[in-house]
Amino acid sequence: MIFKELILKDFLSFKGLNRITFPNVSESKSSLVLVLAANNSGKTNIIRALRFLLYGDFLGHYKDPYKLINDGTLNEAKSNIEAWVQATLIDNNKPLTFRRRIQAIKVGNNYKVISNNSLDKIIHGPKGDKYETDGGRIERNLRWLVPEGLFDYFYFQGEELGRQLMEGSGKMSIEKGLSMLLHKDDWKRAIENVTAVRGKFAQDLMNLVSSNKEYQRILQSSETFKLKEKQCKDDLEKALSEKKQTERAFSDISDKIIELSKGGPSQALAELLKKRQNEWRVNSREIDNLDGRICKVTGDSKGIPFLAAAFDTAKEVLEKMQAENLLPADITEGFVERLLKRQKCICGRSLHPVADRNECKHVEEYRDRSLSADVNAGLLALLNSLETSAKHGYKKRITDIAKLLSELTVRRQQCIVKQHDLNQEIQDIEQQLSDPIFGEITKLVQKQRELSNRRLEIRNKIQGLERAMQEIKRIVADHEEKLRKLARDSDISKIKDLTQYKDYAQKIEELINASLKMLQRSFHETMQESVKEYYDRVVTDGTRAYIDPDSLLPAIMSPQGEVRKNIGGGQLQLLVLSHIISLCQLRRVLHEQLSEIGVGVGKLDDQSFFLDSIFAPADDVYAKDVANFLHGKARQVLLLLASQQWHDSVRNAIEPYVDKAYQFLYHTANPKRTEEEYIVKFKNKDIPLLKLIADNNKGNHCAYSIIKEIK
């Protein structure tokens, strides 16, 4: 339903004649009309006026419908008062203008409604407009164009529609509206009626053959088995559908597991492993470094620390040895042994000839010196010439060396302990990484296992049902053969005819039933694919759009595969808009395809959308996405926005696509905010949304709005 014009006269908050003209757009293009209004200036009244126009809804004023007339107009009226809402639609490329009005007269201080709810068609002619009271045709057409259950769907306030869609509630169930819009209701009625006709054929047949007891017995038995066959077929359909859903869920979880194993927690663990392995390498280098330093200190000490304890004894021994002309190399047994052993440090550590080149050099130097007769002689000379103070100097050096060696050894020990801990931790991480039953993956695997068991159960059930079906079909065919023979024998041509009619009715009933199920599956697949296409690529929390296979209502699926309906804010707005757009596209495809097979549905492809306050509950993150999303998705969109929602990100996203803009100029003597706060920017111009009027001491009840085009 595409609007050309909408006019409101003295209706609710709108005083006088207020008009919104929609831009002409071709079928393949889309148009966006923006309405900017202050809070409480009657934005939602546009949508309420439309509900009044389409369905004659008194918007809660059933006892006193005159309240639909503007307060100011009522106060100023002297006798007759009239308010109306008029629209011009494009119906089959021709304009269709209609008006619903309400008339009242003033009686004393009260008002009496003299005509309400009447819908007139307006015929434009050269001599002026003619009014033709609708006999029900336009009313029916309007209800068909926009089923009342789907009114909120096309002309909606963001949050309210979100709630209805998620709960499947609404004034008239939204699920019922969807069923109507997609013609499912018509097909269900067709099945019911064909079943009734088949029943009538069966009854007539029964009456005819009542005299033939055998025929009757077989016929009754045949009917019973046919019912069983139908039941069995339905159960089989359900089981197959459940199998498909289970397989889809199984496949989704498999994808998720693959996705998780690519990144997420295992990636964090891999990074930790890398870090610990680096630490292990650094620590290992530190141990090598300390080893080198210990060797160097030992080498540089020239054996002094080993002689410290034997300082005085050595002097005595060396003096004795010198007297006896012996070498002093056997001061301690272990020391001498280590000293003589090649490729070993004097501390006992094995030395690598290449890796420990420098250390080897120091140790060799030490060996050469400590084992040389010159050094021993020199040492003896040194010892002989030592004064007490000199002895202290050596002792200090010895203490320093011992202290340094001790520090280096302690640090080496610490490094070795750390190395051990790191080894342990690295082993643990490697174990976790190689373990498939881990964290989130474990849960998913568990769920997958449950699904696998369920799949097996369903498969067994299907096999059982298929076997039962085959058996029932065999019995039914057997019965029919017997019935044919009996009918031939009794030569009752009427029985033959009725049997054939009944069979035809059954075939048609089954065909419509199967076609409806097929359509339902196509609707679901198409909606699921389309909503996902719009929703999944915008959201950032890993959720996916989910469409219920039966009701076609939307929900979301968490990364763990749980279906959730408790969402809000911008995410909900996005899901709702995706659902609306997808449904309209589905309807268009359906109409094209039903027309191709010869099922008449009329051409009702296009739909206008009036969206009221869709950014109010939206998160800032999503506001821009929602704004961007709107462009080009529907042929006609009217966007009603409060000044507070017209913030920079929304303005930048929407402004370039606005084809026409209107403002509600709110007339009041008692504004709730300062005049500056009623100014909005549009295309770099300041647009005032407030006009102060003189206070008539009657409070705020005579405040009103007028609609003005922003040029």
Add this chain to the structure above:
Amino acid sequence: MKNEKFKLQTFLSKQPQNIQNLFIKVVNLHAAYQMNPLSKKELLGRIRNEIEQAAKKEVD
């Protein structure tokens, strides 16, 4: 949205021609676009008539 053909068309095309025709006639009798819908009694009568005609045509 991909403008793929619903499987319905393929499914229907596999049915005998007289059943296809009867199917379309019966479904069209229920199409909501009709501005002057039939009463329940009239509707059942029309369905019965269509079924009888289709069955007779097959015999002929």
